[in-house]
Amino acid sequence: MRTIDWNDESNSIVIIDQTFLPVEYKVIECNTLSSLCEAIRSLRVRGAPALGAAGGFGVALSAMLSSAGTMDALIRDIDIAAKTIKATRPTAVNLAWGVDRVIDATSDAYDVQGIRDIVLSEAKNIADEDVATNKMIGKHGAKLLKDGDTVMTYCNAGRMACVDWGTALGVVRSAVEAGKMINVMACETRPLNQGSRITTWELMQDNIPVTLITDSMAGHVMRKGMVDKIIVGADRITGDAVFNKIGTYSLSVLAKEHGIPFYVAAPVSTFDFEGWEDTVTIELRDEDELRFCRGAQTAPADVKVYNPAFDATPMENISGIITENGVFHPPFLLEEVLS
Numbered sequence: 001m002r003t004i005d006w007n008d009e010s011n012s013i014v015i016i017d018q019t020f021l022p023v024e025y026k027v028i029e030c031n032t033l034s035s036l037c038e039a040i041r042s043l044r045v046r047g048a049p050a051l052g053a054a055g056g057f058g059v060a061l062s063a064m065l066s067s068a069g070t071m072d073a074l075i076r077d078i079d080i081a082a083k084t085i086k087a088t089r090p091t092a093v094n095l096a097w098g099v100d101r102v103i104d105a106t107s108d109a110y111d112v113q114g115i116r117d118i119v120l121s122e123a124k125n126i127a128d129e130d131v132a133t134n135k136m137i138g139k140h141g142a143k144l145l146k147d148g149d150t151v152m153t154y155c156n157a158g159r160m161a162c163v164d165w166g167t168a169l170g171v172v173r174s175a176v177e178a179g180k181m182i183n184v185m186a187c188e189t190r191p192l193n194q195g196s197r198i199t200t201w202e203l204m205q206d207n208i209p210v211t212l213i214t215d216s217m218a219g220h221v222m223r224k225g226m227v228d229k230i231i232v233g234a235d236r237i238t239g240d241a242v243f244n245k246i247g248t249y250s251l252s253v254l255a256k257e258h259g260i261p262f263y264v265a266a267p268v269s270t271f272d273f274e275g276w277e278d279t280v281t282i283e284l285r286d287e288d289e290l291r292f293c294r295g296a297q298t299a300p301a302d303v304k305v306y307n308p309a310f311d312a313t314p315m316e317n318i319s320g321i322i323t324e325n326g327v328f329h330p331p332f333l334l335e336e337v338l339s
């Protein structure tokens with residue numbers, strides 16, 4: 001099944017709960033706004049493109065749940081829900097993009113039922129388009145990979161971070177589909193281990209060779225010549241930087257030092273065309289994510305903690321940005337991305 005979808009029978013959002021992976025494959029249904037917001041905050045559904053779909057479906061859910069009898073009242077309820085959804089996670093621009101896109105579509109509605117129909121169909125469009133977009137990203141990106149390449153990746157920018165296929169891992173999947181033999185080196189991605197838990201699981205399901213390393217081994221394997229290319233996803237791309245999972249910046253510095261091409265794969269919906277590095281809010285997460293690892297205490301319970309979820313990689317560390325519209329190279333003029 002897709003990472004996130006809509007169930008027409010129960011009028012609810014269906015999600016593969018990623019917090020249990022790889023130990024358990026569990027599907028949950030969100031039929032209230034608070035259960036969806038909890039799922040987003042807890043990373044049951046996560047990854048920028050999947051969050052875009054979650055934002056769209058969240059607006060649809062709020063429209064279904066509202067008892068408003070007039071268009072104005074329904075729009076008011078939807079706007080309140082939109083603010084709540086957007087506040088769950090601030091960094092990935094796709095979440096707000098998905099919410100806004102669905103709300104914008106309501107301008108074509110003539111009555112209350114029309115609003116409900118439009119928001120649901122637009123949310124479904126976002127989900128469908130995400131899969132097609134990722135296939136295009138894969139097609140463009142696959143040309144950058146050679147038969148036999150080892151690609152390092154970080155966090156999870158695969159099908160579980162999207163509706164399906166994936167961005168960074170979508171490039172790998174498309175190259176494999178084109179007959180190339182690609183090895184993936186997956187960094188663990190502390191503190192929440194999206195790399196070790198989700199990326200490795202996803203790739204092993206597809207029989208794509210993957211080797212797990214800790215984040216601190218990245219420099220060592222690059223120096224040893226064990227990495228040909230690095231491909232990561234993105235949560236927000238501003239005029240001067242790519243925001244992605246904390247640790248991405250360090251990898252980009254190491255890649256530059258070792259002359260390894262460093263690519264970012266992301267849909268156009270991840271671009272923040274007005275944003276700059278210092279205008280972006282980096283999500284700070286619960287301190288206990290560092291004091292504990294999956295329930296086991298790994299640090300003194302009262303140690304001071306700093307836990308930003310994302311970092312910014314400056315454009316000068318990036319060799320190319322792979323989007324559905326093609327591969328962009330320095331100096332990365334954002335307007336080119338739209339053409």
Ligand code: MRU
Pocket residue numbers: 043046047048049092154155156157158161162166167168194232233234235244245246309
């Ligand atoms: O905190 P997460 O797991 O939502 O962070 C996800 C990432 O940083 C991904 O690399 C990014 O969203 C790109 S997903 C295609």
